[in-house]
Amino acid sequence: MRLAGKTAIVTGGASGFGAGIVRKFATEGARVMIVDLNLDAAEALADELGESVSAFQCNVAKSDEVARMTSAAIDRMGQIDILVNNAGITHLPAPMEDISEDDFDRVLAVNAKSVYLTARHIVPHMKARKTGSILNVASTAGVSPRPRLSWYNASKGWMITATRSMAVELAPEGIRVNAINPVAGETPLLKSFMGEDTPEIRAKFLSTIPMGRFSTPDDMGNAACYLCSDEASMVTGVCMEVDGGRCI
Numbered sequence: 001m002r003l004a005g006k007t008a009i010v011t012g013g014a015s016g017f018g019a020g021i022v023r024k025f026a027t028e029g030a031r032v033m034i035v036d037l038n039l040d041a042a043e044a045l046a047d048e049l050g051e052s053v054s055a056f057q058c059n060v061a062k063s064d065e066v067a068r069m070t071s072a073a074i075d076r077m078g079q080i081d082i083l084v085n086n087a088g089i090t091h092l093p094a095p096m097e098d099i100s101e102d103d104f105d106r107v108l109a110v111n112a113k114s115v116y117l118t119a120r121h122i123v124p125h126m127k128a129r130k131t132g133s134i135l136n137v138a139s140t141a142g143v144s145p146r147p148r149l150s151w152y153n154a155s156k157g158w159m160i161t162a163t164r165s166m167a168v169e170l171a172p173e174g175i176r177v178n179a180i181n182p183v184a185g186e187t188p189l190l191k192s193f194m195g196e197d198t199p200e201i202r203a204k205f206l207s208t209i210p211m212g213r214f215s216t217p218d219d220m221g222n223a224a225c226y227l228c229s230d231e232a233s234m235v236t237g238v239c240m241e242v243d244g245g246r247c248i
Contacts, residue, residue: 004029007077012087014041016187020217061109086137093195096150111155130174167237176236183243185215211244
């Protein structure tokens with residue numbers, strides 16, 4: 001019960017890596033608010049995990065909705081101890097000059113602007129309490145970029161730099177900020193990363209991962225639990241690869 005007595009928001013928490021983080025946090029004793037555009041999926045997961053978990057619909061790229069999310073979390077749970085910025089999206093693989101402006105704007109809004117907005121609305125609450133842990137779910141794409149995913153790669157590189165900048169600024173306030181960098185996994189985004197899901201393309205992806213498998217939601221949940229727990233009280237500004245050796 002490493003998160004007993006803690007409260008957490010997990011954005012994009014209804015599926016994929018986010019759902020793995022929600023499950024782990026709930027198992028370790030945290031009260032969790034699942035934030036997702038897909039309210040039905042969020043409510044289904046909350047119902048499965050019990051009364052310590054609730055659901056909230058929010059577009060984390062819109063300031064007014066993030067403000068409502070923040071107020072709802074404080075009303076439901078009393079305070080916000082942990083924020084996991086997991087919501088993310090990608091564009092389909094293509095030459096960088098062929099990515100539409102709409103796709104570019106959407107990727108940067110969800111992957112980058114959402115981190116700014118949650119900081120704007122939640123960091124003041126954490127500063128007032130002189131405690132908090134923020135975890136950004138970035139990607140190996142921000143460390144070792146894959147071709148034809150240029151603007152997705154750039155958004156995750158932004159998130160890694162933001163994590164370090166947030167960490168050094170917020171450390172005197174008692175707030176830790178870290179990131180995890182998963183490699184591709186069995187999530188709703190996998191097909192988008194690959195362009196198409198065939199045995200040949202899967203084999204090509206897996207050939208770049210020394211441990212020979214994709215990241216799983218459980219992998220992300222375990223890493224997130226450590227970084228957000230008091231066991232990591234001296235850890236901030238770390239961007240941890242959870243990637244089976246992909247970035248070596």
